[in-house]
Amino acid sequence: MADIQLIATDLDGTFLSDDKSFDKALFHVVLETLKNKNIQLAIATGVHQERINVLLADFLNEGMAYVTNNGARVTNANGQLIYERTLAxxxxxxxxxxxxxxxxxxxxxxxxxxxxxxxxxxxxxxxxxxxxxxxxxxxxxxxxxxxxxxxxxxxxxxxxxxxxxxxxxxxxxxxxxxxxxxxxxxxxxxxxxADVNKAIGLKMVADNMGIGMANVAAFGDGANDLEMLTAVGRPFIMPGASITGPFSKVTADNNNAGVLKTILTII
Incomplete structure (x- = not known):
C-alpha cells in the first residue's frame, strides 16, 4: 500500500461536530504529527474560504492546502492559488x-x-x-x-x-x-x-506536490465527497454517512473527533 503523503478532510458532518466546533487540542497534536512525518493536510469543502477562516481561525498559519467551493478554487500549502473555475x-x-x-x-x-x-x-x-x-x-x-x-x-x-x-x-x-x-x-x-468537484481540486494539490492520488487519504460523509473518495488511495467515510462504497469506516463520529483519531491511527 502506498505511503500517505496527503490527507484531505471535508468539514461539515466530517471534521466539524454538529455545533461546528472541533477538538483544538487534539488538532494541534495531529498537525504536529503530520509535520514530523512530512504529510500535507488539505481541507476539501463545499464552503468558501472566508467561512473556513472564521471556523479555523486559530489554525490559519499551519500551512494547510484548501479545496473550497466544492473544488472551484484551490490553494496550496503556501497560500498560492493553483486552480480556479468561475461561472460565466x-x-x-x-x-x-x-x-x-x-x-x-x-x-x-x-x-x-x-x-x-x-x-x-x-x-x-x-x-x-x-x-x-x-x-x-x-x-x-x-x-x-x-x-x-x-x-x-x-x-x-x-x-x-x-x-x-x-x-x-x-x-x-x-x-x-x-x-x-x-x-x-x-x-x-x-x-x-462544469467538471468541478473535490476530486479534481484535490488532484491539483497532489499534482502541485508531485505525488499520485494513490498516496492520498480522504475523509467525507456526503454526495459532494463521492468523487474525491473514489479518486484517492485511502478513502474513509463517517459513521452514518449518506453515501456507500468500498470505503473504510471512521471509528468515531464527527461529534467525537473521528477524523482526528483515525488520522493518528493510519499514520
Missing part, C-alpha cells in the same frame, strides 16, 4: 432564469458567492440571516445578476422541508452539462462550473 455571466443569467421559473422558491435563501463576498438577490435579503454576515466579509444586495462584476465561484440555494431532487432534475434539464449541480454538505444545493 451567460450561465449565471440562465441560473437566475431557472430559479425565477421554478415553482418552489428557496425558502432559506439564495447566494451568488465569491471567496469572501455574498451577492444576494433583493427578494431574499430578508431571509439571509446574520450567519451570512458572519461568514462573508461583505454582503451585497442585487436586483439582477447582471449587476455582479466579480467572478462567481458558485450559486447556493437552500430550501426548508422540500425534496431538493426536484430542483436537481430541473437544473440538469435546463442547464445540462454547462454546470455541476451538487449538495453543499450543509443541507443546501450548489451549482458550480
Amino acid at each position: 455571466m451567460p450561465i449565471l443569467l440562465r441560473i437566475q432564469q431557472l430559479l425565477t421559473a421554478f415553482p418552489v422558491k428557496p425558502s432559506r435563501g439564495l447566494v451568488y458567492s465569491t471567496d469572501d463576498t455574498a451577492y444576494i438577490p433583493r427578494e431574499y435579503a430578508h431571509i439571509m440571516l446574520q450567519s451570512h454576515r458572519r461568514y462573508f466579509k461583505q454582503v451585497i444586495i442585487v436586483d439582477d445578476v447582471s449587476e455582479i462584476k466579480a467572478p462567481i465561484l458558485k450559486v447556493t440555494m437552500n430550501w426548508q422541508n422540500f425534496d431538493e431532487t426536484q430542483f436537481y432534475d430541473a437544473a440538469r434539464q435546463t442547464l445540462g452539462d454547462t454546470v455541476h449541480v451538487t449538495e453543499t454538505g450543509t443541507g443546501a444545493i450548489d451549482i458550480v462550473p
Whole structure:
C-alpha cells in the first residue's frame, strides 16, 4: 500500500461536530504529527474560504492546502492559488432564469458567492440571516445578476422541508452539462462550473506536490465527497454517512473527533 503523503478532510458532518466546533487540542497534536512525518493536510469543502477562516481561525498559519467551493478554487500549502473555475455571466443569467421559473422558491435563501463576498438577490435579503454576515466579509444586495462584476465561484440555494431532487432534475434539464449541480454538505444545493468537484481540486494539490492520488487519504460523509473518495488511495467515510462504497469506516463520529483519531491511527 502506498505511503500517505496527503490527507484531505471535508468539514461539515466530517471534521466539524454538529455545533461546528472541533477538538483544538487534539488538532494541534495531529498537525504536529503530520509535520514530523512530512504529510500535507488539505481541507476539501463545499464552503468558501472566508467561512473556513472564521471556523479555523486559530489554525490559519499551519500551512494547510484548501479545496473550497466544492473544488472551484484551490490553494496550496503556501497560500498560492493553483486552480480556479468561475461561472460565466451567460450561465449565471440562465441560473437566475431557472430559479425565477421554478415553482418552489428557496425558502432559506439564495447566494451568488465569491471567496469572501455574498451577492444576494433583493427578494431574499430578508431571509439571509446574520450567519451570512458572519461568514462573508461583505454582503451585497442585487436586483439582477447582471449587476455582479466579480467572478462567481458558485450559486447556493437552500430550501426548508422540500425534496431538493426536484430542483436537481430541473437544473440538469435546463442547464445540462454547462454546470455541476451538487449538495453543499450543509443541507443546501450548489451549482458550480462544469467538471468541478473535490476530486479534481484535490488532484491539483497532489499534482502541485508531485505525488499520485494513490498516496492520498480522504475523509467525507456526503454526495459532494463521492468523487474525491473514489479518486484517492485511502478513502474513509463517517459513521452514518449518506453515501456507500468500498470505503473504510471512521471509528468515531464527527461529534467525537473521528477524523482526528483515525488520522493518528493510519499514520
